[in-house]
Amino acid sequence: MSDTGQHSHDHTPRPDQDGPPSYYQAMETAVRELLIEKGVVTAEEVRAAVEAMDARSPAQGARVVARAWSDPKFKARLLKDGSAACAELGIDMGPTHLVVVANGDKLHNVIVCTLCSCYPRFLIGLPPDWYKARAYRSRVVREPRAVLGEFGTEIPDDWEVRVHDSTADMRYMVLPRRPEGTEGWSEEQLAGLVTRDCMIGVTLPKSP
Amino acid sequence: MSDPGRGYHDMGGLPAGPVERGEHDYALWEKRVDALLVLLSDKERDLVRVDELRRGIEQLGAKAYDELSYYERWIASITGVLLGKGVFTSDELGRRMAEVEARRRGDEA
Structure with a gap:
């Protein structure tokens, strides 16, 4: 990430991932989005499952x-x-x-x-x-x-x-x-x- | 591992170094991979069973098995099972991954 001061939009801090995003992190995002679009899972179900495991x-x-x-x-x-x-x-x-x-x-x-x-x-x-x-x-x-x-x-x-x-x-x-x-x-x-x-x-x- | 018939994942009893006790907190994307498996393996969906997940991981090949992190292996396996069952096509996946990467580059520009 460059720090030239030329970009004006706010950067939302990335979720806590280790190191730069990998090929497989992109795969996770892509698979999750495809599954949501095809009605296999909902974003809410994914969120709830993450929370349940955290608990x-x-x-x-x-x-x-x-x-x-x-x-x-x-x-x-x-x-x-x-x-x-x-x-x-x-x-x-x-x-x-x-x-x-x-x-x-x-x-x-x-x-x-x-x-x-x-x-x-x-x-x-x-x-x-x-x-x-x-x-x-x-x-x-x-x-x-x-x-x-x-x-x-x-x-x-x-x-x-x-x-x-x-x-x-x-x-x-x-x-x-x-x-x-x-x-x-x-x-x-x-x-x-x-x-x-x-x-x-x-x-x-x-x-x- | 040169035992005939022993898969590279089948490491019980083999020599290895000391147990490294370091631990890391799971990142959000790792928890999401876990969440996807929980959902995809439930009775309602029954799309990726735990034994299918493991078979997929064992079929990654010895190099990937050793080099990928734990949840990298999982998402690779889950994706393979979903492709195999026609839940989405490799074209759809490839296009979507390119979009995801492009969005990330946009965020970082």
Whole structure:
């Protein structure tokens, strides 16, 4: 963009995109416009879908985890049918089936999608970049302890580590263990200990 | 990756470097690509299923798979599926992309 001072119209700042517009950004605009013109989608539907995804965040998953820590019957339902249990809390998993895997005594779980980037996005939002990148996808199934170590998570040698490889239709989420020293805590307080990364399984919940 | 029968996307268990923990906030155009897939894959439209998205990404070729960013791969795949189903033609797409580029150049002049 030149700054010659010759243009007088106001520049509306571009939406937050990284770097100069690429060929594929032009493709997105072109495809979206064609779909709107042909009546396949409306501009309003696209806007609403962006807003809905913005509203999905790890806080939603934290609410589910905190409920499971507080209510053993809910936990049982969550482990039996994750999507149905989330629906009880008003969370729609969309077309995907949620499978919740619980950490236990000497058992740690971690999730990945080796083939692409499947992730419980309808529950906790879009995945972090590293989840979709080659290093994590390649290595976590072969050397999970080493990968967890890179996140600062040391799992004792006598613990079992289970790695769950997601598919397009089936998404895993880890139910961490409730931290010790949280007896009598409210669900809201408990949810504050639950991070995105501990629901992926690369870290443990925050300490109280 | 020289394993016979192993696609370049099928990287589970292969050696790789350390996990790079940097993250970026998704840009609006990336969120829109995501939104388009959510809409196009819903029961009402059923135009691009998630497995079709993945197949399209896996057919981009190893070079594109490694060089394109995540949502660049997605829009390339979504566009391919829509072209394949005749939702719009490659002529329409080409003309519209040229218009989009021309508008951008106009904005920046």
